[in-house]
Amino acid sequence: MKKAELVFIPTPGISHLVSTVEVAKQLVDRDERLSITFLIMELRSDPKVDRLIDSVSTACNRIRFIHLSKLEPDPNQPNHSFISMIESQRPNVKEEVSRLVCRSESSPGSPTLAGFVLDMFCTSMIDVANEFGVPSYIFLTSSAASLGLQFYVQAIHDEQKVDPTEFRGSDAELVMPCLTNPLPAKLLPSAMLNKQWLPIPLRQARRFRETKGIIINTFEELESQAINSFSNGNTPPVYPVGPMLNFNRDGDRDVESDKYKDIGQWLDDQPLSSVVYLCFGSMGSFGVDQVKEIACGLEQSGHRFLWSLRQPPPKGKMEPPKMGLAVEIKIDYRSEFHLDGDENNIVNAGEIERGVRCLMELDNGKRERLKEMSGKSRKALESGGTSSTWLGRFIQDVVGHQP
Numbered sequence: 116m117k118k119a120e121l122v123f124i125p126t127p128g129i130s131h132l133v134s135t136v137e138v139a140k141q142l143v144d145r146d147e148r149l150s151i152t153f154l155i156m157e158l159r160s161d162p163k164v165d166r167l168i169d170s171v172s173t174a175c176n177r178i179r180f181i182h183l184s185k186l187e188p189d190p191n192q193p194n195h196s197f198i199s200m201i202e203s204q205r206p207n208v209k210e211e212v213s214r215l216v217c218r219s220e221s222s223p224g225s226p227t228l229a230g231f232v233l234d235m236f237c238t239s240m241i242d243v244a245n246e247f248g249v250p251s252y253i254f255l256t257s258s259a260a261s262l263g264l265q266f267y268v269q270a271i272h273d274e275q276k277v278d279p280t281e282f283r284g285s286d287a288e289l290v291m292p293c294l295t296n297p298l299p300a301k302l303l304p305s306a307m308l309n310k311q312w313l314p315i316p317l318r319q320a321r322r323f324r325e326t327k328g329i330i331i332n333t334f335e336e337l338e339s340q341a342i343n344s345f346s347n348g349n350t351p352p353v354y355p356v357g358p359m360l361n362f363n364r365d366g367d368r369d370v371e372s373d374k375y376k377d378i379g380q381w382l383d384d385q386p387l388s389s390v391v392y393l394c395f396g397s398m399g400s401f402g403v404d405q406v407k408e409i410a411c412g413l414e415q416s417g418h419r420f421l422w423s424l425r426q427p428p429p430k431g432k433m434e435p436p437k438m439g440l441a442v443e444i445k446i447d448y449r450s451e452f453h454l455d456g457d458e459n460n461i462v463n464a465g466e467i468e469r470g471v472r473c474l475m476e477l478d479n480g481k482r483e484r485l486k487e488m489s490g491k492s493r494k495a496l497e498s499g500g501t502s503s504t505w506l507g508r509f510i511q512d513v514v515g516h517q518p
Contacts, residue, residue, distance in 0.1 A: 119514045120150045120219065120226035122212060123254075126201070126234040127156045129163045130396075131256050134332050135234065136171055136178075137359035138254060143177045146510050150177040150226045154211055156204055157185060183207045198315065202239040209243050216247065229513050230327065238322035250327035252509075259333050259341035259355060262323075263293020266350055268307055269320035283308040292344035305431045324350060330509060332357035334495040334502045337488060354509045356502045358492050378421065388482065391420040391471055400425040405461050412467025418475045442481065444470035 121142070125135040132155075139151045157164070168180045184207050212228070219225045231244040231251045244251040255262055267289070271277040282289075282300035289298045306312040323329060333355050335342055345353040382390060391413070395401075401409070406424070413420045444466055474481070495502040 117514065118148045118150065118224070118226035119229035120152060120215065121230055121232055121513065122215070122228070123151055123153045123232045124208065124234060124237045124240050125153065125155070125254075126236045127158045129161060129167065131234055132164060132167065134256055134357075134359040135232075135254055136167065138232075138330065138332075138356065139178050140171070140175065141356070141359075141506060142510065143175060145506060146514065147177075148226075148514055149510065151179075152211075152215060153178070153180045154208055155180055155182045156201065157182065158200070181211055183211065198236065198239075201237055205239060205243055208240055209246065212243065212247060232330070233326075235319065235323075238319055241322055241325055251325070252513075253323055253326050253329045253351075255329055255331045257332075259331050259338040259345075259353065260293050262329065262331065262353075263291060263341050263344050264298075264303075265316055265320045266323070267291045267293065268303065269317050272317055273321075279303060279307045280310050280313060293341040295340055326351050328352040328354055328509065328512065330354045330356055332359050334358060334492055335505070336491045336495060336501065352512075354505045356506045356509065358496075358502075360496075382421065385419055389419055389475075391416075391418055391475060392422075393420060394423040395425070408461055408464045409467055411464035413471065415464060415468040416471040416475070418471055420471075442470050442474045 121139075123135060123139060125132045136153075139153070143149050143151060153168075155164070155168070171178055172180060183204055216228055219227055228247060228249055230249045231240060232254050233240050233244075233251055235253055235255050235257070238253070241251045268279050272279060282303055285300045287300040289300050289303075291298060301308075304316070306316050328351050331342075331353060333342075334357050335355050338355070342353060342355050393409070393413075409422075413422070444462060494500050497503060
């Protein structure tokens with residue numbers, strides 16, 4: 116039986132690591148030929164990362180973690196320090212993978228290096244994989260629609276010589292294969308409308324095209340149009356294997372249980388489907404003025420709510436419109452990702468109140484569709500489900516095409 120080793124390189128931090136670890140666990144549970152080595156980069160010490168690693172290492176002997184030496188960002192690239200920090204880890208990655216290969220060659224029956232699985236921000240490691248003569252795969256933590264948008268913008272820039280930054284304030288609409296409806300061009304992500312930051316998503320999309328495939332944390336029923344848009348052969352194969360769910364909160368069960376016990380008890384005491392939950396992701400936060408408007412809007416709506424409120428300054432990530440599962444509040448809101456200074460566009464309390472009331476009181480169709488999609492997401496992961504099938508295809512492509 117031919118055994119295969121995959122090297123996973125996630126982006127530093129707990130937010131991307133959790134879903135990446137879930138993919139790894141699914142892979143080794145599904146096929147005993149697979150082993151996985153994580154190469155962990157750290158910007159700073161994070162107890163949550165340590166607890167997660169300890170928990171997974173104890174539970175599975177075919178997933179192991181290696182901490183790379185900490186390196187400082189390149190001072191010659193101050194505006195792209197996060198990306199340059201990742202790029203600076205290439206020598207350390209090469210050294211650790213060389214050890215892995217030497218160990219494999221000296222131990223008959225041990226797994227053979229079969230490929231790299233890279234976080235979306237770690238595309239510079241494709242060069243290291245090429246040096247070892249193995250394929251690279253991307254693990255994408257965002258949506259298939261956002262991937263399609265990125266490929267689309269890169270294609271019109273490189274092939275049609277269109278400058279996306281000229282769409283800022285434009286009334287043009289973009290028809291993309293990955294989206295059901297045309298997208299107002301002025302709603303492109305901020306980085307694509309800014310000359311300083313545009314090279315980053317363009318370079319990222321070009322490097323995505325060099326890979327053997329892209330694993331996406333989504334499922335076919337949720338984003339069928341976006342996923343089908345990748346079947347024309349112009350992009351690497353896409354494997355929708357999500358949603359990656361961690362019901363057991365690996366590494367946090369004992370530490371976090373007391374902290375959130377009161378919240379869980381309060382939720383259990385509320386009527387069914389009566390609570391609005393607000394969470395804008397691990398990087399999502401707002402300025403003081405916008406927080407006040409959200410708070411007033413929630414209070415004025417009269418509905419129960421649970422709000423995960425974060426303190427850091429706004430980070431301005433924008434996702435394309437989704438599949439009729441949401442109530443629109445203000446589609447042209449933009450937080451500028453530290454590109455143009457402070458927030459210059461506030462969603463007022465009245466608009467937020469209207470959106471919450473529409474969701475909780477009027478639009479039962481959307482709520483029912485959301486429940487239906489929640490059920491489909493779980494079935495997708497079951498044996499015979501779409502995500503389970505795509506995971507099997509990925510394993511076959513990795514193990515079945517080893518040199």
